[in-house]
Each structure stands twice: as structure tokens, then as C-alpha cells.
Amino acid sequence: MSAGPVATAARPVRLDAAGLIEAVLDAGSFRSWDTAPVQPASASPEYLAELEAAAAKSGTDESVITGEGLIRGRRVAVIVSEFRFLAGSIGQAAAARITAAIERATTERLPLLAGPASGGTRMQEGTLAFLGMVTITDAVRRHKAAGLPYLVYLRHPTTGGVMASWGSLGHITVAEPGALLGFLGPRVYEALHGEPFPEGVQVSENLYRHGIIDAVVPPHELAPVVDRALQVLRPDGGDTAPPAPQTLTVEPSTRDAWSSIELSRNPRRPDLRWLLAAGADVVLPLNGTGEGEKDPGLTLALARFGGQSCIVLGHQRPRHPDAKPMGPGSLREARRGMMLAQDLDLPLLTVIDTPGADLSREAEEGGMAGEIARSLHGLIGLPRPSVAVLLGQGCGGGALALLPADRIIAAQNAWLSPLPPEGASAILYRTTDRAAEIARAQGVEVAALRAAGLIDHIVDERPDAAAEPREFCARMGRAIEYELGRARAIPDAERLHLRRMKFARLGH
Known part of the structure; x- marks a missing residue:
């Protein structure tokens, strides 16, 4: 999936419903689920004539087509709007067709791909058509509650009640x-x-920039995106038991705390981008909160490490020294990741690598402290399996916000502290000159964290991850695969108790 908006021609080609189905599904695999629509008994002769003309114009009997097909060999349910039928508007018959298709997809445990293109509810049918959005939304809710993927491809144009119901509820x-x-x-x-209305606001590229949608994708590139998502969400053969990696025998580094801190601050040290590129087998980046906010300080993605699928959320090192630190919007995006893990019954992987959260007026007014609290609350009580990775810097509340997990992995030169050692030195001694001494005294390094009972698994650096980024990330990827499997093996009835006790017993 493209990481951002794609370049487009001034007047892109728009596909009708049949064209989209042909572009996305495997050739010849579509099977219709539709039956003849039953229009309202109160329909006037004029409205019936409009329906007849719309059918002749569009070649369809209603404003939506439903059915199933294959995408790269995987069975998928589809609901696709036909805009040429009364501007894709949703009347009672169309709402009934959509609801029936969603319910069938749920019963048959199929992932569902919706491709709306609609002006909204059908004005000729008034309030009853409008209320159909409630029934459709409830069907989507039940589909998602069953742990089944709901994927949405918004087409031109999608507005009104459709955008405000089944068009805006996708996992992706x-x-x-x-x-x-x-x-x-x-x-x-x-x-x-x-x-x-002001130009450029209600355009897909602008919605991407504001974190409302995950990507902008031409129709001919949609099938690979759906395929990648389903490789994570509906893997062939399910999740397999991971092999034991060689890193199980790795011991903490013999370096002192300050040496590890200095190594972790190397701008060439592999970050989350490196880890996903070299350590994961499948990655599908997501974008923003879905609610109009996007903070570059955090990465959210679907990923598969070997035989284990997960939701990934983690700190993203800035590419430039003057980039803003992680703000409160990052943690609102993190909550989206937790919700996806819950909805899709997937483990959650958090990756910690931050010099600290944003310390600014904007962060305070954006509710940074409350967002850290809500992230801690969500993670310590998440019913799904969870793994955390201390990849490098682990400073302050920004690091703590992503830490609670069933299993915790650390790179040999990672560290975790309540403040940068320079800040702690300034508090205690009114000078930053004693930062190295403070780091040693506070026990921020992996050896001390393991002795305290926090770290379960250490990934070696040979001797520094910056000197061998690809090899290090490959080892980390195998460790993640193994620990995701370990976390999944914890009985659900014991998960929250064991997670709580892990933190309650630290240092004892």
C-alpha cells in the first residue's frame, strides 16, 4: 500500500460497479448474492418510473451489487455501489440488500470488502430510507464483533448518510x-x-493528510492491498507455532549504562522502519487515528513475523533532528491500534524507541498526560496477547505509555528511565555533568531491567546494531515471532492476572 497520496491525472477514470469487481476480483470468480429488490409499497408511479429508468441506464436492478469472489485465491464478500443508479443512493431495498450481504458474510465467516460510491440516502423514500443506515451499521457492528475483517474502498463520490455509516467503519x-x-x-x-464549499477539503488526498483514511489507491492497485491485509488477517493455514530462536541464550551486554545510552542515540541505529523492512514478512502501513488526527511520532501497521500476525504500533524516530517529538496525537493513534487488536483478535506488538514525549504548550493543551494514562490503562487491560520491544531509547512517559505487555524483548543496548539522565542529573545536582553516574545508579540498562524481572528475551548486538542493521533486525524479527507465539499460548483466563503480576513483582 502506498505510504501516501498517489499522483493522479486531472480527470481519473472512474469505474462502475462491474468494472471495479472485474479489476479487483480474480477473473471469473464473482458470484452474485442478489435477489430481485422489493421496493416500498408506497412508491409513487413517478418514483417507479425513475427506478425503471435507472435500471436501464445502469444495467443493474438497484444501487448496490453484492456477492462473493476470490482475491488472490482468498474468498471475500463484496458490496459495491453503482453510482449510475440514482447516484448510488440507498433506499429501503438497497439497505435490505446490503444488510443481507453483511449478515451472510458474517455467517460464512468471510472478510468483507465494501466499495461505496453514493450521494447518500434516497430522498424519494424520505425518513425510512434514512433510518436504513441504522440497520446497516448494526450489521457491520456484528460482523466486526465476530472478529471478521471489514475493509472499505471509498470511491468518487461518497457523501451523506453512506459516508456517515458503513463508509466510515472499516478496520482499514x-x-x-x-x-x-x-x-x-x-x-x-x-x-x-x-x-x-471550499475546494480541496473533501478530497481523498486531504483526508489522508489528516489521518482519516489509510491510503489513496487506484482501483488496479486495490487487489494487492487487500491481499496483503488478508495475509495478516486471514493467513493461509492460520498462525503456526514459532521455532525457538538462537537469541534465547543471549545475556545482557557487559557495557555500562551510559555506553548503552550513547549507542542508542546513534542516528544510524536501526529504527522501526528498519525492523519492519528487514524483520517482518508482510507489512501493511496504516495512517492516523481515523478521526482527523495524524502524528508522525508513531507508526501503526498490520504485520506478519514468520508465522505470527499482529498489530504493530511503535515510536518512529524522526528523520530530521528538528522534527517534533511524539505528541499526544500519537497516543490517540495508539488507541486505534489497541482497538484493532481487540476487534480482529490479533496480538499487539509495541516498539519503544523514544528520547521522550513532546514537552511543549501544544502537548499540554493536547492532553499529553491524559493520553499517557489512557494508553497505560488500555495496554495493561488489553484482553489480547501483547509483546513489547525495547529497541533503543526508552525515555519517560512516552516510553512507559507503550510498555505494558505479556512478554518484553530488549535489544542489548536498549534502556528505560523516567527522564533523560541529563534531566535527572539536573534535578538532583543542578548540573547535567553527572548524567553517566545517574544512569548507572538508576539501573536503566538491560542487565538491571532483566534482574528486576522486566525483560524476558534479549537480542544481541554484534557489537552494535548500527554496525549490522539488517542482520540485527532479522534476529529481532525471529525473536518477535517466538514471543508472539509465547504470548498467544497464555490462557485467556490468566492473561490479565499474569500481566499485572509481572509489573507488581518487579524488583522482588
Whole structure:
């Protein structure tokens, strides 16, 4: 999946429902689930004539097509709007068709791909059509509650009640380039206010920039994106028992705490980007909170390490020294990761590598302290398996916010402390000159953390991860695969108690 908006032509080609199905599903695999629509008994002759004309124009009997097919050999349910049928509007018959398809997908335990393109609910049917969005939303809720993937591909245009219901509930949501997407139809806004709606707001690329959708993807690239998602969400053969890695016998580094801190601050040290590129087998990046916020300080992704699938959320080292530190928006994005793990019944992997959270007026006004608290609350009580990785720097509340987990892995030169040692030195001695002494005294290094009972697994650096980034990340990837399997093996009835006791007994 593209990491961001793709370049598009001024007037991109828009596919109808049949064209999208042909572009995304394996050739010849589509099977329709549709039966003849039953229109409202109260439909006027004029409205019935409109329906007849719409069917002739579009070649479909309603504004949606439902059915199933294969994507790279995997069985998938699909719901696709036909915009040429009364602007893809949803009346009672269309709502019933959508609901029936979602319920069938749930019963047959199929992942569901929705491709809306609609002006919203059908004005000719009034309030009853409008209320159909409640029934559709409930069907989506039940599908997700069953632990089944719901994937959304927003097409041009998607507005009104469709965007405000089944168009905005995807576990993963991508959109076609240049698509008009929004709650408010521009024509309605202009009629109400006497002026056009501002340009560039309700466009897929702008929604990506604001963290509302995960990517902008042309139709011909959608199948590979769905395939990658399903490799994580619905792997062939399920999750397999991981082999024991050689790192199980690795001991802490003999370096002192300050030496590890200095190594961890090397800008060439492999970060989360390196880990996903060299340590994971499948990665699908996600984007933002889905609620209009995006902070570059955190990466969220679906990933598969060997035979183990997971949700990944972790600190992302800035590419430039003057980049802003991790802000409160990062932890709101982290909560999305926790929700995905819960919804999709997947383990959660957190990756810690931060010099500290943002210390600014903006962070305070954005609720940084509360976001750290809510992240801790969510992780310590997460019912799903969890693994945390101390990859490098582990400083302050920003590190603590991603730490609670069933199993904890550390790189040999990682560390964890309440403040940068320079800050602790300034507090205690009114000078930063004693930072190295403070680091040693506080027990921030892996040897002390393991002795205290926090670290379960150490990944060696030979002798420094920056000198062998790809090899180090490959070893870390195998350790992650193994520990994800260990975490999954913990009985659900014991998980929260054992996690709580891990932290309650530290140092005893």
C-alpha cells in the first residue's frame, strides 16, 4: 500500500460497479448474492418510473451489487455501489440488500470488502430510507464483533448518510485518487449558504493528510492491498507455532549504562522502519487515528513475523533532528491500534524507541498526560496477547505509555528511565555533568531491567546494531515471532492476572 497520496491525472477514470469487481476480483470468480429488490409499497408511479429508468441506464436492478469472489485465491464478500443508479443512493431495498450481504458474510465467516460510491440516502423514500443506515451499521457492528475483517474502498463520490455509516467503519479504509468524500454534499452546502464549499477539503488526498483514511489507491492497485491485509488477517493455514530462536541464550551486554545510552542515540541505529523492512514478512502501513488526527511520532501497521500476525504500533524516530517529538496525537493513534487488536483478535506488538514525549504548550493543551494514562490503562487491560520491544531509547512517559505487555524483548543496548539522565542529573545536582553516574545508579540498562524481572528475551548486538542493521533486525524479527507465539499460548483466563503480576513483582 502506498505510504501516501498517489499522483493522479486531472480527470481519473472512474469505474462502475462491474468494472471495479472485474479489476479487483480474480477473473471469473464473482458470484452474485442478489435477489430481485422489493421496493416500498408506497412508491409513487413517478418514483417507479425513475427506478425503471435507472435500471436501464445502469444495467443493474438497484444501487448496490453484492456477492462473493476470490482475491488472490482468498474468498471475500463484496458490496459495491453503482453510482449510475440514482447516484448510488440507498433506499429501503438497497439497505435490505446490503444488510443481507453483511449478515451472510458474517455467517460464512468471510472478510468483507465494501466499495461505496453514493450521494447518500434516497430522498424519494424520505425518513425510512434514512433510518436504513441504522440497520446497516448494526450489521457491520456484528460482523466486526465476530472478529471478521471489514475493509472499505471509498470511491468518487461518497457523501451523506453512506459516508456517515458503513463508509466510515472499516478496520482499514482506503480511497481512490481524487475522490469527493465527506458528510456534506457540496451541492447542498452551496444551496444553503449561497457559495461553493471550499475546494480541496473533501478530497481523498486531504483526508489522508489528516489521518482519516489509510491510503489513496487506484482501483488496479486495490487487489494487492487487500491481499496483503488478508495475509495478516486471514493467513493461509492460520498462525503456526514459532521455532525457538538462537537469541534465547543471549545475556545482557557487559557495557555500562551510559555506553548503552550513547549507542542508542546513534542516528544510524536501526529504527522501526528498519525492523519492519528487514524483520517482518508482510507489512501493511496504516495512517492516523481515523478521526482527523495524524502524528508522525508513531507508526501503526498490520504485520506478519514468520508465522505470527499482529498489530504493530511503535515510536518512529524522526528523520530530521528538528522534527517534533511524539505528541499526544500519537497516543490517540495508539488507541486505534489497541482497538484493532481487540476487534480482529490479533496480538499487539509495541516498539519503544523514544528520547521522550513532546514537552511543549501544544502537548499540554493536547492532553499529553491524559493520553499517557489512557494508553497505560488500555495496554495493561488489553484482553489480547501483547509483546513489547525495547529497541533503543526508552525515555519517560512516552516510553512507559507503550510498555505494558505479556512478554518484553530488549535489544542489548536498549534502556528505560523516567527522564533523560541529563534531566535527572539536573534535578538532583543542578548540573547535567553527572548524567553517566545517574544512569548507572538508576539501573536503566538491560542487565538491571532483566534482574528486576522486566525483560524476558534479549537480542544481541554484534557489537552494535548500527554496525549490522539488517542482520540485527532479522534476529529481532525471529525473536518477535517466538514471543508472539509465547504470548498467544497464555490462557485467556490468566492473561490479565499474569500481566499485572509481572509489573507488581518487579524488583522482588
